[in-house]
Amino acid sequence: MFDNKEQSRTSIAELGEFGLIEYLTKNIKIHHKSTVKGVGDDCAVLENSDHQTLVTTDLLVEGVHFDMSYMPLKHLGYKAVMVNLSDVYAMNGMAKQITVSIAVSNRFPLEALEELYAGIHLACDTYQVDLIGGDTTSSTKGLLISITAVGEAKAEDIVYRSGAKPNDLLVVTGDLGAAYLGLQVLEREKQVFQVNPNSQPDLENYTYLVERQLKPEARKDIIKLFKDLEVKPTAMIDISDGLSSEILHICKQSKTGCNLYEDKIPLDQQVISTCEEFNLNSTTIALSGGEEYELLFTIAQEDYPKIKGNPNFTVIGHITEENEGKNLITRANQKIELTAQGWNALNKG
Numbered sequence: 001m002f003d004n005k006e007q008s009r010t011s012i013a014e015l016g017e018f019g020l021i022e023y024l025t026k027n028i029k030i031h032h033k034s035t036v037k038g039v040g041d042d043c044a045v046l047e048n049s050d051h052q053t054l055v056t057t058d059l060l061v062e063g064v065h066f067d068m069s070y071m072p073l074k075h076l077g078y079k080a081v082m083v084n085l086s087d088v089y090a091m092n093g094m095a096k097q098i099t100v101s102i103a104v105s106n107r108f109p110l111e112a113l114e115e116l117y118a119g120i121h122l123a124c125d126t127y128q129v130d131l132i133g134g135d136t137t138s139s140t141k142g143l144l145i146s147i148t149a150v151g152e153a154k155a156e157d158i159v160y161r162s163g164a165k166p167n168d169l170l171v172v173t174g175d176l177g178a179a180y181l182g183l184q185v186l187e188r189e190k191q192v193f194q195v196n197p198n199s200q201p202d203l204e205n206y207t208y209l210v211e212r213q214l215k216p217e218a219r220k221d222i223i224k225l226f227k228d229l230e231v232k233p234t235a236m237i238d239i240s241d242g243l244s245s246e247i248l249h250i251c252k253q254s255k256t257g258c259n260l261y262e263d264k265i266p267l268d269q270q271v272i273s274t275c276e277e278f279n280l281n282s283t284t285i286a287l288s289g290g291e292e293y294e295l296l297f298t299i300a301q302e303d304y305p306k307i308k309g310n311p312n313f314t315v316i317g318h319i320t321e322e323n324e325g326k327n328l329i330t331r332a333n334q335k336i337e338l339t340a341q342g343w344n345a346l347n348k349g
């Protein structure tokens with residue numbers, strides 16, 4: 001990490017666009033029967049079934065969404081896929097195919113793109129999705145990656161943001177705040193490195209945080225678990241911009257209010273200790289820190305016994321009538337209005 005030396009550099013200009021595409025796509029494995037035609041024609045061809053199709057896309061821009069000085073390209077490729085798969089799972093669907101479009105400047109040698117694609121292929125194999133196409137072009141500066149994911153679900157299984165009802169329980173998977181703190185740790189080490197290039201990054205006490213930032217996993221396992229438990233959430237969203245902003249999305253689209261309990265928010269021990277060290281409020285970090293890729297959902301009260309005691313789930317509050325407002329109930333039992341700060345807002349503070 002923080003080390004820019006490369007073993008070998010093959011200029012992508014030498015290969016040309018078609019050579020590059022061929023190189024990047026030569027070893028693609030197809031996992032699904034529904035992928036009739038992948039890379040190699042003007043369009044990919046997918047077989048329609050009795051399912052509805054889910055489509056989602058995300059654009060990642062160097063310097064805006066990622067920093068190459070601490071984001072290894074393999075991780076970047078993996079994460080770029082996770083960001084998209086997470087959106088499909090947030091609909092209670094299964095991701096089946098992705099397309100990957102890249103714009104690269106000739107500052108990147110072929111070996112760098114190989115690393116990027118190694119991460120993309122690893123994500124495809126791990127999550128059983130087919131890479132079925134994309135586009136490749138040059139950029140004057142930096143790297144852009146746009147991924148589109150295609151998924152499917154039975155019409156009756158799809159979960160929208162708009163289905164929450166008063167008295168539903170508000171539930172979150174995993175724990176919160178680690179990915180944002182991981183970014184803070186990496187930023188700090190980058191600054192140390194810029195002052196003293198011989199310094200070794202000191203990440204030992206922050207392994208979980210850094211992993212959550214650099215190698216997030218989308219919660220495909222939870223979608224399987226819902227099927228096993230025979231639970232269908234009433235509303236669901238993935239946590240990409242911070243817990244509070246996602247809760248507000250559900251409330252707005254469902255026309256409800258909510259009570260979120262501060263003392264219920266799940267935090268890892270490393271989040272608690274690092275917040276103390278950095279003099280940050282862990283609740284603020286959990287509410288506004290982004291890039292968690294956990295799932296936030298609501299379920300009917302009667303489904304509570306099905307999730308009770310499951311370590312994947314934490315009940316953090318409940319849905320109310322719209323006129324009761326969107327509230328955070330603090331540890332001191334004070335009711336304060338929940339505001340959306342999005343995790344970008346934290347960077348300005």
Ligand code: ADP
Pocket residue numbers: 021024025038039040041042043044100101102131132133134135136
């Ligand atoms: P077109 O001229 O129709 O845009 P291209 O020459 O760009 O076709 O692409 C040829 C094939 O390679 C298509 O199947 C396309 O989807 C695929 N492809 C192009 N770039 C990428 C990429 N970066 N990753 C994966 N597949 C790609």
Ligand code: MG
Pocket residue numbers: 134135136
């Ligand atoms: Mg093209």
